[in-house]
Amino acid sequence: MRFVKTNDGSVTAYNEEHHDHYHSLSGAMEEAFEKHVHPLGLRDGMHILDFCFGLGYNSIAACSEASNLRITGLEIDEEIVAAIARMPVPPQLDAAYAPFRHLATTRSATDTKNNRITLLLGDARKTVLHLPPLSFDRVYFDAFAPQKQPELWTVEVFAAVWSTMKPGGLLSTYSCAKWVRANMEAVGFEVRDGPRIGRRSPATIAEKGVQEITE
Ligand SMILES: C[S@@+](CC[C@H](N)C(=O)[O-])C[C@H]1O[C@@H](n2cnc3c(N)ncnc32)[C@H](O)[C@@H]1O
Structure with missing residues (x-):
């Protein structure tokens, strides 16, 4: 794994196995705020699923803007979680990032605003x-690119995520691939364009309609 500075000054990592960066090179922290946290909206006390937690940027961005959040992070790679301990972040986020630095060993952390992060x-x-x-009001869906890791963007995975979401819940992801959106729609999500940040194509926002209450 090697670290790479992105255009907003924040640092991301490069994964040799998947030949992919963890974030957009146009700005790693910018991506967390502008593709995930801001487009979905955030209120104190929300429950968030950070699907593919990585360095935790989406969760750190959420924690910097709200309190009493309950965040569940899902991640397979212990090495990337361990890397959080030595990750440089922009000075304005340093205090907010501090509680995350021990997640590799503690698996859970609570910050001074009572935001609680649990890593699975x-x-x-x-x-x-x-x-x-x-359970979840918001899902930040951040797997590696669909063409590199198609097994994470399937109907089965989206159906499982759907089940964990509250009616009216929102999911964000950077991909707008047609087949990815079709898989989301197949399980009932209403899909729309998210913001265009750092590239010409839009991100995707998927909504679990409030009328869908049968589980
Ligand atoms: C694009 S990166 C996520 C970036 C992350 N949101 C961040 O802020 O750093 C994709 C992440 O998915 C993780 N991943 C890949 N396959 C996975 C799986 N089957 N289950 C859970 N996590 C997985 C990778 O280890 C990597 O950390």
Whole structure:
């Protein structure tokens, strides 16, 4: 794994196995705020599923803007979680990032605003099946690119994520691949364009409609 500075000054990592960066090179922290946290909206006390937690940027961005959040992070790679301990972050986020630095050993952390992060290590395709249904207001879906890791963008995975979400819940992801959106729609998500940040194509926002209450 090597670290790479992105255009907003924040640092991301490069994964040699998947030949992919953990974030957009146009700005790693910018991506967390502008593709995930801001487009979905955030309120104090929300429950968030950070699907493919990595360095935790999406969760750190959420924690910097709200309190009493309950965040569940799913991640398979202990090495990337351990890297959080030595990750440089922009000075304005340093204090907010501090509680995350020990997640590799503690697996859970609570910050000074009572945001609680719980990390579940393992294959998210399996871990997600054990999460309580109808629990999450927001899902930050951040697997490696669909063409590099298609097994994480399947109907089965989206159906499992759907089950964990509250009616009216929202999911964000950077991909707008047609087949990815089709898989989301196949399980009932209403799909729309997310923001265009750092590239011409839009991100995706998927909504679990409030009328869908049968589980
Ligand atoms: C694009 S990166 C996520 C970036 C992350 N949101 C961040 O802020 O650093 C994709 C992540 O998915 C993880 N991953 C890959 N396959 C996985 C699986 N089957 N289950 C859980 N996590 C997985 C990788 O280890 C990597 O950390």
